[in-house]
Amino acid sequence: MAHIITCYNCRVKISETGEFGLIERLRTLIEADKAVSGPHLILGAGDDAAAWRSDAAVNLATVDCLIQDIHFKIEKISWRELGWKALAVSLSDIAAMGGVPKYALFSLAFPEETDIEDIAELYKGILELAGRFDVKIIGGNISRAPLVFIDSIVYGIASKPDIMLTRSAARPGEEIAVTGYLGAAAGGLRIIENNMSLADCINNPLLKAFNTPLPRIREGQKLAAEGIKCAMDISDGLVADLGHICEASRVSAIINIDNVPVHPAIKKAFGNDALDMAISGGEDYELLFTAGHDIMESIKKQLDCPLTVIGKIVAGDEHRVSLSDNAGKAYTPSAKGWNHFGK
């Protein structure tokens, strides 16, 4: 293993220090943070595999990736935000299961000219979010590549055995609800695509929604504890993701568009487009779930975030999502699903 790299005023690139120098720098960073230690961790970064002790449990595992120019533009997100988002997208999958995230690994690939301190910043973003949910960063892999690739892998456990939120548990008659507001991330994406100046971008809440989503970990656990069975996180967009629930549960769904909680900031910024952005835009990482009316009323009182009932599950062999307004008039959004950059 190479010696520890110290970077005070110098800026060191991967090509100068090599993979092992970089790993050592990151290991020092991770181990200085409380995020890596824990009573059950046996081996963290630095051996062939990470190792930890666990009791009998229902285990959860997920992986999600961020790829330069597909999921982000390197000049429109800080390295620290990129680290946060990389972990957030996988934590959100655990939230959507009602689970407790425990450990994370990262598989990273960077161009050789990448500055080591930028990668350290990325890890600081990872560690900041990990610290919020007591997640330990236990290892991973680093490679060269012509563009930035980040895979985040999160292991967790079901909050109680056999209590888990799945996509296949929606039943006709149940109400459909979402946490928070929708469309903010789509607003952030539009700002990025429109090449808004950096000055306009700083502290912009929509850009923040796109770059640093907060996974609904505690909300997911509350849903599971309350007896809710069906949930997923909104990553591809409300209509597309509700479509996934309909397919998996073999049901159909009706959304009342007048009840969709459109994010106030996109109403202000994008006027008439706001509703379609809330319906079709992805990456809000809010939870989408179904439950009977009584459970829905009960969970409303327990969540610290807004909960809005937006429609209902119905029987139907077509497994489709229908949209209509308060007057019962059918509605077709201008774009279905979520398009990443360049598609």
Next chain:
Amino acid sequence: MAHIITCYNCRVKISETGEFGLIERLRTLIEADKAVSGPHLILGAGDDAAAWRSDAAVNLATVDCLIQDIHFKIEKISWRELGWKALAVSLSDIAAMGGVPKYALFSLAFPEETDIEDIAELYKGILELAGRFDVKIIGGNISRAPLVFIDSIVYGIASKPDIMLTRSAARPGEEIAVTGYLGAAAGGLRIIENNMSLADCINNPLLKAFNTPLPRIREGQKLAAEGIKCAMDISDGLVADLGHICEASRVSAIINIDNVPVHPAIKKAFGNDALDMAISGGEDYELLFTAGHDIMESIKKQLDCPLTVIGKIVAGDEHRVSLSDNAGKAYTPSAKGWNHFGK
């Protein structure tokens, strides 16, 4: 979820069927194979996270990646071999811990023009190797990217609680040994870099060593059961990886180059270069381990593959690897460590 894609005589590209069509095609493939089922699996591919039930255990997790033009040339490996190798590199990490691999997830990224049947072939390679070691493929992620990226994530358990092979357990006085022969994968890489014709490549044992390594899972478990404490797999090359053991264990190492088990096929093909290829070439995925003489004699009788003692661990603050021949003359190999394509 999109409908299931059927590809009989037609060739369908990702750009035509979309991500969900591809996922459905792969899910059908995986579920038709026994590799996905298992008594403890609760949720496989298709929900927000995979879920499985486990008893109390020491858990192991690792991730490793293959990136086009860094780790492989797409025209020099079949898709089926690529799938095999992607899983093999992570299984080898579990082997190096003496563990039992259980579950695997894949994070894949492909150019849009990639043929769906090629990706199905990749999965067939994954499933073929997974079947050998009873590993279940439980999910993952698929994205677009300008080049092929494959992250394989393997989750396993220690074969017995508190019995685990680490890099930090080498002690002065112990012998150093390797399984199998070294240098075959380096030979395969040289064949690829020399643009040997496809006809020459077919059934070439060196190319096979580079493209479809067999992880030493059972051997790793036997080492752990026999009381060996220190091991790793050779992915970066003998000298580089032994250097990692020296750093982690705070010891030094002496290798007798005349004892290094150079692969017979590279001796034949590359003559005088063969020794350096065996010493410095990576990706053989053999096990490198240390143990006292008596344990080493005992384990020799139990392994079905060759075991060769190549040197010994000594005290030393420099944590360095020294090479010498039978006559005690110091030796410096022509290249230290392992260089991927284009480096």
